[in-house]
Amino acid sequence: MNIIKCVDKAYEKLNFIELADAPVSALQGVSAKDAEVLNKAFHVKTIRDFGMLKFVKWAAAIATLAEQVESEEDKAKETLLDDALEMSFPSSDPISVNSGITRIEVAPEMVEASSDHQNSMAIEPPNKS
Template sequence: MNIIKCVDKAYEHLNFIELADAPVSALQGVSAKDAELLKKAFQVDTIRDFGKLKFVKWAAAIATLAEQVETEEDKAKETLLDDALEMSFPSSDPISVNSGITRIEVAPEMVNASTDHQNSLAIDPPKKGK
């Protein structure tokens, strides 16, 4: 977040702790008259007081949750998309995804286990010296 876009020019140089203790009128768009009304209505003096105001928290939570809720149109579109994908690639038929592989034409070459196996010593133990 670019703090310069949030506060008046006179407060741009302050750190967050100092800004929290600044008057509400330090916020861009909040006039001195607005700050007086907030103080009268909610006993809000500082940005910190305003941020802790339960009504502000409730409003922010409701606004955030409202953005998360799907409309009926969104749900219908998702259902149609799911149905279309199911018809194209049925989940019960994984073979349809790799239908080009039907059988192995040539058997793989056999690997000599005594020379190319992780446990080759266990398969063909070394002979003890003569």
């Protein structure tokens, strides 16, 4: 963006710090009368005041975010995706390492290793003498 296209000719050579302190009427398209109205309504005197005005920030944020949403269909898809994620991963559930296990409701009973192991027949029972 060329800053020269944003300010009146008299302000083209100023640096950004000087421009920020310039009157709001230094912006191209903002007349002295417009600047007077801004001053009365919002106490805006400089470009800095105008840029820091919370309403200007809100409007810029809304406009920027609105550009990201392409259509009603995209909004609907995004809502469905958000809902699906919310149902799939409630914040109270731990993240599962194994995709087959998502929640353990009741801990399994302890299994005797000597009978449940793949080589259980190779294990000799302890001597009870």
